[in-house]
Amino acid sequence: MFGPFGNFPIKKPEIRTVTLKKKITVPVSRNKPADAKSARAKSHATSSLRKSSAPASLQLVKNGTDSRSSSPLKRSADSTLSLAGSSKKRKASAPVVQKFSDSEDTSESDDADLSPERVRVKSSTDSLPPDVGREIWTINKNKEANAKEEDDTGLIHGKRLVKRDKDAAYKSAFPSEENIATLELRYPGSAKPERFSLVEPVEHDGYKPLEDILETIERVLTHYFPASLSSRYLDDSTGIVRRLKRAIHHRDLPKFRAVLTEYDTLIRNSLSSSITTHLTSQHHLPLPLIERILSQIYARTVSPQVSLLRDYENGTDNVYGELLPRFSHQIFAVTGLNSSHTFVDLGSGVGNVVLQAALETGAESWGIEMMPNPCKLGEAQAAEFPLRCRKWGIRPGKVTLVQGDFLTSPAIDTVLRRADVVLVNNQAFLPTLNDKLIMKFLDLKDGCRIVSLKSFVDEGHRIQARNIEDPRNVLTNVKRLEYWSGSVSWTDQGGSYFVAVKDSSMVREATERMRKRARAS
Known part of the structure; x- marks a missing residue:
């Protein structure tokens, strides 16, 4: 035998056995463990209780002010479409709710470590925990009598x-x-x-x-x-x-x-x-049912014009990509999103996650997108959404889609102040945009969860005297989690995402400790 780097003989290995008292001989195993089979997740394509209104209606909100019109919807630079509710592939695994503490332990040291903590999400069922405060179903016994009154005009058969x-x-x-x-x-x-x-x-x-x-x-x-x-x-x-x-x-x-x-x-x-x-005994919606409804909507609105989504410029902040239903479901489970909460998607594309949040959790769901083509298709999905939900006898949460810049939209500024979960697909965002988003997060209420594909808090970041004014200090309890293959549209590989909690208390506590120490000296 010869080594890989020259003709130097390598002594032939000897295989030894170990004999126990019971005289059971165990050979030294040289077999590699079998690779786990990869599984691709199927795709298709937080506080008072709130009930969504029905029947559904479309509204156009400009600069945060509602206006109604019977004419076709037109977009302004910041217009809002509001819909009242009516390498190796990772093995797919559905999540359970990940509990987050409202504040982290602090010591007498001025330093507080805000580095992302790696967390492995365990598997669970395809359904979120029951939400007994939500009225999901609209099915009644008099559908035949109400057939003439039912208006499904606009439904894409x-x-x-x-x-x-x-x-x-x-x-x-x-x-x-x-x-x-x-x-x-x-x-x-x-x-x-x-x-x-x-x-x-x-x-x-x-x-x-x-x-x-x-x-x-x-x-x-x-x-x-x-x-x-x-x-x-x-x-x-x-x-x-x-x-x-x-x-x-x-x-x-x-x-x-x-x-x-x-x-x-x-x-x-x-x-x-x-x-x-x-x-009447069902207080949740199974993921396969959600995927079916969303798939019907997508097939009738986005798929026929999907080529429009390829019109973007690489290397800019406006690169299009979708989170698929199973990944969105995982995010809702990890953050504990339910019908009493408000969800905001910053950079919502065609509105997939916004619609799923409203359908699956009943949450009031907002999205904002600035690229015109995804906005156009998102508007089409939002129009089909309540009609399709009615067919299935489901009352979703309220949906509002805004066309505009999430850094300057008054409507988004207002809703962010009461948001419970904020999603940012910042996979392709440039560093300057991520920095501007961190400044926006200062307006979030304490306890709000921020979900992102890239962490806003650097590895090793700590609250110290020299950086006490750093806006990243309010993003605490950062968790790094995994998503699996079949979770995003731009790759079949799995990856990581991050969940942070807006908490200003750590900065206040660190500042107070510094003041006490300064007075003592």
Whole structure:
């Protein structure tokens, strides 16, 4: 044998064994531990209790002042769209709520270490803790009687999405039919069904109506019925979804319609019984259901114009990237966001996280974005959001999207003073912008959580006499956590993010100690 750096002989290793008293021989293991399988998280694309208002309405807020208009929405330099609620991949792991102390221990030393503390988030379920103060469901027993009064004008039906997608080619999903077949799909929260065309995209990346129908039915049967009934309706052999898939496989339109009619009747008859009874005990929304609703909205508003999001300049603060639903869910869990809180996303893009916060937690949710193309698509999502939530029988939190600069927006300045959780995707921000944001954080109330992809507090930063005026000193209890593969749009790799707590008490205490020491000397 020879070494890797020359022809120098290497003595052949000897394998020794160790014999215990029980005469059990244990060989020295030279096997490497098996690599953990990587798993990609599925993607698609804090204080009084507050109830969101319904029905939903759109408002345009300019410079922090509400104004209403029946004309198409127009943006100003700082305009607000307000929506009243109606390397190795890391293994995916959902988080539990990470508890933060309101203040850190302080010693007699003038120095206080504010360095980020690394925290590993443990796994949990796909649901946040129950929020008993939130009224989630809007489902009632009189949907049929209220059908004529229900206004879903503006809802983008699956059929309409196919018709307006001029860049995609579709073919009939049931070729034996002379004309392209259409159908209506019932939702548990609405008497008016959604219309679909039974077609398939010629290209793989197009909108898939049949997939949309099947996944929607599966989510309804899974989450709107008790487990005893759900398991029957989703049986792998005789369940509704299984029989629909079988009909599609055999291109059997009559059979497909028959099973769909069975589903429609089931939903209609269950609204006054099993569905309503089951939902009254549910005080949270499962992540798979949230992902389905958000996916429907995104597919109807952003996906057809997704090319607009590629129009940005690298090397600037305005680089576009999205946090995916599972990562947003993790952030809500770690910060303990709920319906009594206010959430603000600084640099909200197309509004994905803002909508998810309102839907999943019921929190009053704000977002601000300055790039025009993401703002345009965010406005489209905000318009579809309450209509889609109504279909599912869910009352979300209030949503407000602002177009403008988060450093100078009066509306954002006002809401930041009462915010409980602030999110900043500062992955691509330049240092100068991060410094300006730190100054904005001085206006946050104590106890507010700041979530960022880059820490605003440097490693090794301490409160000392020479830096007592540093604004970073109010960002305390900094935690460094991990997000997993499938969490962000710009990479499939995992990474780190940071959660800090705004707390001015440490600076006050350090200042008082310095004064006492100065008087004593």
